[in-house]
Amino acid sequence: MGKKVALTGNEAAAHAIRQINPDVVAAFPITPSTPIPQNIAQYIADGKMDTELVTVESEHSAMSACIGAAAGGGRVMTATSANGYALMWEMLYIASGARLPIVMAVAARALSGPLNIHGDHSDIMGGRDSGWIELVAENSQEAYDNLIQAVKIAENKDVMTPALGAFDGFNISHSIEIWEMEDDDKVREFVGEYEPLFPLLKTEEPVTHGAWAPPDWYFEHRMSQLKGLLNAKDVVVNVGKEFGKAFGREYGIYEAYKMDDADYVIVAMGSVCGTTKDVVDSLRDNGVKAGLLKLRLFRPFPYKELADVLSGAKAIAVLDRVSPAGAQGGPLFNEIRSALYDANNRPPVINYSYGLGGRDTQPVHINSVYDTLKKIVETGKVEKQFDCLNLRGAWG
Amino acid sequence: MALLNDLAKKKEGLVNGHRLCPGCTHSVIMRQALAAADTDKYDIVIAAATGCFEVSTGLYPYTSWNVPWIHSAFENAASTIAGVEAMYKVWKKKGKTNKDIRFIAVASDGGTYDIGLQALSGAIERGHQFLYICNDNNAYQNTGNQRSSATPFGASTTTSPNGTIIQGKTQPKKDIMSVLEGHHMQYIAQASPSNWRDLMDKVKKALDVNGPTYINVIEPCTTGWGFPAHKAIEIAQLAVDTCVWPLYEVVEGKVVINYKPKNKLPVEEYLKPQKRFAHLFKKGNEHLIEEYQKQVDKHWEWLLKREESGISY
Structure with a gap:
């Protein structure tokens, strides 16, 4: 044992x-x-x-x-x-x-x-x-x-x-x-x-x-x-x-956390998923249909499977723990967004850089992401496709 | 040393059909080295650095190698062979092989004096069993004759060209043997394919050391140095007879000079047949040849004194 x-x-x-x-x-x-x-x-x-x-x-x-x-x-x-x-x-x-x-x-x-x-x-x-x-x-x-x-x-x-x-x-x-x-x-x-x-x-x-x-x-x-x-x-x-x-611990290519009926979805990898799960739980307690798609396998990128599980969402935020470095967004964002291009339902997808160089990412920051996703669904408008979490001053 | 007759019958580790330039000495040196290896007693595994020798002998879907051979990159022949040798220790320990296997890493001066020096130093310090052979052709020949730290003073290369105000390389060649001596290996040596019995003796000795050893071999390059393809061994012999390339060993720190020319030839004899030195013979450049001779003499005197002193580590 x-x-x-x-x-x-x-x-x-x-x-x-x-x-x-x-x-x-x-x-x-x-x-x-x-x-x-x-x-x-x-x-x-x-x-x-x-x-x-x-x-x-x-x-x-x-x-x-x-x-x-x-x-x-x-x-x-x-x-x-x-x-x-x-x-x-x-x-x-x-x-x-x-x-x-x-x-x-x-x-x-x-x-x-x-x-x-x-x-x-x-x-x-x-x-x-x-x-x-x-x-x-x-x-x-x-x-x-x-x-x-x-x-x-x-x-x-x-x-x-x-x-x-x-x-x-x-x-x-x-x-x-x-x-x-x-x-x-x-x-x-x-x-x-x-x-x-x-x-x-x-x-x-x-x-x-x-x-x-x-x-x-x-x-x-x-x-x-x-x-x-x-x-x-x-x-x-x-x-x-x-x-x-x-x-006794089974693994797949991703973990869909409260994704079955989720409207507002965060896609992320790594330790930030623990924080995000806590936030999802408290949002769910308040009747908000929040979910997390935690990606485990980044290469090879399972784009079909991810498109299937994400296409039911109303709005998606992808968290990248890197700088986009001149691309349209971080690598996870670009791959997720590309995967959704062929889906029947293409929800809006936004992108955040977070946690660079060990910067803390707390529930308050994750909450702000879900708030933004709700706003996008309510207004039908994406104000910022890319933003930063917990950056000194506003981005852009 | 085996008889030539026997050597001629020995199974070759590097076979014909490779794509080296006509007159290239890479294959000559490796065939001498593999002929020296006592392959009745042990097997050989080789790691090669990127370079002329590698690209000419391992071109998919062909190989010229009849012994296990690996190439991975330019600067890491030593760390690659270190990994193979570490795995060999595991195979021995776990009973997966009962063979005696000895390891050779082969690179040229670019992969040794310059980009591969760190990996070589590390692998020597860790004490892996391997013989590192540097085929020193005095420049980055695979990319078309750019200067390296092994390029001798005055030589014209594509990145140290002879021009109207600068006449070839302005710095002397790095004394890699002294750099490596600082690692206190049991055995290091300098050899030439022109003196093949001496080279073979050295390889055999080195392969019998249970630890790292190093042999620096002059590798005349017909295209980079600019001499006719049939002259390579003669050029090597001139390097030896002018003391540009002394044949010596450092055994536990003790210098043993293996060949002292009866008539030490002036460096002009070595320089003249090579196009890379042609500009040194132009009027007004006499001082450059004098400087070349001075550097060679200084080093030779120093070696003689080292030998005479008889000191070891």
Whole structure:
């Protein structure tokens, strides 16, 4: 039987990695994910896991060593945040292009500059097109559960694509929550053994990894890679069900919170969903038909499923924990709005940036979003397609 | 050292059909290195940095490699091989292999002296078992001969060109051997494909070290340096005989010079056959050749003194 523990999100990720006991972890410390490699090193020092830990000199080398190890032939994991993730950028594409099912924990954090070590989604949104599967957690429990499932999803023969399990820096990585830690053997049984496809270390069958592809082959490689990534969607659902059977917590690609008859809907990812659920509950107590669509799988983006579940709403606000950076809105907004373009019913969709660099997002801010949605429905007018929550002064 | 007859019969790790330029020495050096490896005793796995050698031997859907080989990026041959080697430790521990496998990372000067220096330094410090071979062709040749920190003084490259007021590269070449010496490896060496027995001895020695080792090899580049395709080995020999490229080892910090030319040739002999140095021979540029000679002599004297002192770590 699992047990209830009161530990941080980083500890949840570290325990998941300890229980998975990957063959190799190559990692470089960076706030706020530093406790993950620290804890792993301690578990190894204490004989609680026997992973080979490569304490590299940079995140670029972390992902490079992960690629070498995974191509060598075995299960490989790492952890990072923000600038570390950005330093891996080149190698993220190479890991996914090489179809190596590396799994990475990301304590999501703001990117410099200005330097800021706190939570937002600048890192994982910046790397959203690097070909990785992206799962985003609301809390420590999900951070733990997602990493365990990510291993099975990434290593699925129809997928063979690296996956990251993200959770908000500090909001989750450093907050102590009560969550259920499963038994070591149960977790190991769930993830099972991994049989690498073309290991370099099988020297009797020499293989070439990382040959370059000229114009007459590159396109086919990228599209074949895309198929693997797209296949992940169904695998995420199946693994989520299996996980439910094994541990009693089932997962899908999203969580529809009080969405059945919801008129006013917020779409969001990560820790802000906890706050939003509280606000939805109190609005519901007052007879307001509020709902939350919490997205768990950002890549591959499940646009059809999201359009289906959202097209019944009267107005939608999408919360992006990044700056739109010159686009019409944040990445989640643009993808949701694009998904709704083909729906029979196209409710108005507005966008907020929130929580950048660790800025607090409180119930009062979420309430203001629902107020705006109500006003849009009442007046039929969208005054501001884009706005900010809890920004000093008004935007625009 | 095996007899040439035996070496000729040995299974090749790098086979024909690659797309290197005629007269390129990348393949010559790697074939010498793989011939030196005692493959009856152990297997070899290679990680390559992006560069001429990589693009010419691993072009999908073909490969010239008959040994396991991985390429991932430019600056990370060392960290990539470190990952493979870490996985090998796991395979050994878990009984997934009982083979003796030894690891080689191969890059040129761009991937070693410059963009890959950090990854190399880190991997050496961590003590992975791997031999890092740098095929030093004195510039970024894969992108068309741009200067690197390995480009020698005076050489004209596309980013340190000879012009009306500047005559080629104004800085001397980085002494990468000294940079790497600071890592206190058990074995590092400098070699040349012209002195192939010496190169092979060095590779064999390095592969027998249970830890990181480094060999710096001169890799004359027919297109970048500007000499006829059949002259590459002669150019390498001239680099050795002028002491532009001393053949030496640093064993536990102790310098051993493997070849002292009976007639140390003037640097002109090395410079003259190469177009990249042609401007040095124009009237008024004599001082540049003098400066070149001074740098070479200074370094050679220093090496001789190091050897004479006999000090080690």
